Amino acid sequence: MGLISRLAEWREGRRLQSLEVTEEDWRQALGDWQVYRRFAASERERLHDMALRLLLRKAVVGAKELELSDQMRLRIAGMAVVPVLQLGLDWYDGWQTLVIYEGPFIAGHEWLDEYGIAHAERSALCGEAASHGPVVLSLDDVRSAGGKNGHNVVLHELAHTLDMRREGANGAPPLHAGMDAAAWKKDFSAAWDDLERRIHSGRPSPVDDYALEAPAEFFAVLTEAFFEQPGPLADTWPAVYQHLSDFYRQDPRS
Ligand SMILES: [Zn+2]
Numbered sequence: 657m658g659l660i661s662r663l664a665e666w667r668e669g670r671r672l673q674s675l676e677v678t679e680e681d682w683r684q685a686l687g688d689w690q691v692y693r694r695f696a697a698s699e700r701e702r703l704h705d706m707a708l709r710l711l712l713r714k715a716v717v718g719a720k721e722l723e724l725s726d727q728m729r730l731r732i733a734g735m736a737v738v739p740v741l742q743l744g745l746d747w748y749d750g751w752q753t754l755v756i757y758e759g760p761f762i763a764g765h766e767w768l769d770e771y772g773i774a775h776a777e778r779s780a781l782c783g784e785a786a787s788h789g790p791v792v793l794s795l796d797d798v799r800s801a802g803g804k805n806g807h808n809v810v811l812h813e814l815a816h817t818l819d820m821r822r823e824g825a826n827g828a829p830p831l832h833a834g835m836d837a838a839a840w841k842k843d844f845s846a847a848w849d850d851l852e853r854r855i856h857s858g859r860p861s862p863v864d865d866y867a868l869e870a871p872a873e874f875f876a877v878l879t880e881a882f883f884e885q886p887g888p889l890a891d892t893w894p895a896v897y898q899h900l901s902d903f904y905r906q907d908p909r910s
Pocket residue numbers: 812816872873876
C-alpha cells in the first residue's frame with residue numbers, strides 16, 4: 657500500500673472513531689434481520705466497520721427531499737456490505753451514489769430499435785443499478801427487506817453492481833482465480849432450465865419466476881436466496897450454491 661492510500665485509510669479511521677455509533681444503534685437498524693442475527697460477533701464487528709466506511713465513501717441521498725434517518729442509513733449500509741464482507745469494499749468502487757426514494761419509483765428507459773427509432777418505457781421499480789451508478793432503492797422495500805419471503809432489494813441491486821464489473825450485466829461477476837467459468841455457466845444454465853420446469857409444472861422452487869427475466873436477474877435473485885434462505889437453495893441446486901459460496905467466500909448455512 658502506498659503512502660497516499662495509507663494516509664487516506666488513517667484519516668478514514670479517525671473519522672470512523674468520531675462517528676460514535678453504539679451497539680444499540682446497530683440493534684435498532686438491523687436487529688430484525690435474520691442474516692445479521694446469524695453472524696458471529698467477529699463478523700458483525702467487520703460488518704459494522706465496513707458499513708461505516710461505506711457511508712464515509714459514498715453519497716447516500718434521499719430523492720425528492722426525502723430525509724433519511726441515521727437508523728435507515730445504517731440499515732442500508734449494513735445490508736449493502738454483506739455481499740462484499742469477505743471480498744472488500746473495493747468491489748464497490750465502480751459507483752459513488754445511493755439514491756433512496758420513499759417508495760417504488762418510476763424509471764424511464766429509452767432504447768433504439770433495429771430501425772433506429774427511440775422507444776421509451778416507464779415502469780415502477782423498487783430498485784435499480786447502473787454500471788457506473790447510481791444504485792437506486794425504495795425505502796419501503798429496504799424496510800421490508802429480509803422478511804419471510806426472502807426478498808431483499810439491497811442485496812439484489814448490489815449483486816447487479818458486482819455482475820456489471822465484468823462485461824456488463826450478464827449473470828456472472830468476475831470470478832476469482834481458481835474458479836471455473838465454464839462450470840459456473842453450465843451449472844447456472846441447468847438451474848435456469850430446472851426453474852423453468854418447476855414453474856411450468858407448479859413444483860416448489862427456492863426462488864420466484866422473476867429470476868427468469870434475464871441471466872442478470874437470475875444471479876441477483878439467487879444472491880438474495882443465497883443469503884436470506886440458503887438451505888432451500890443449497891438443497892435444490894447444490895452446484896450453484898457452491899459457486900456462489902466460492903465467489904462470496906461465505907457459507908450462510910453455517
Ligand atoms: Zn434486478
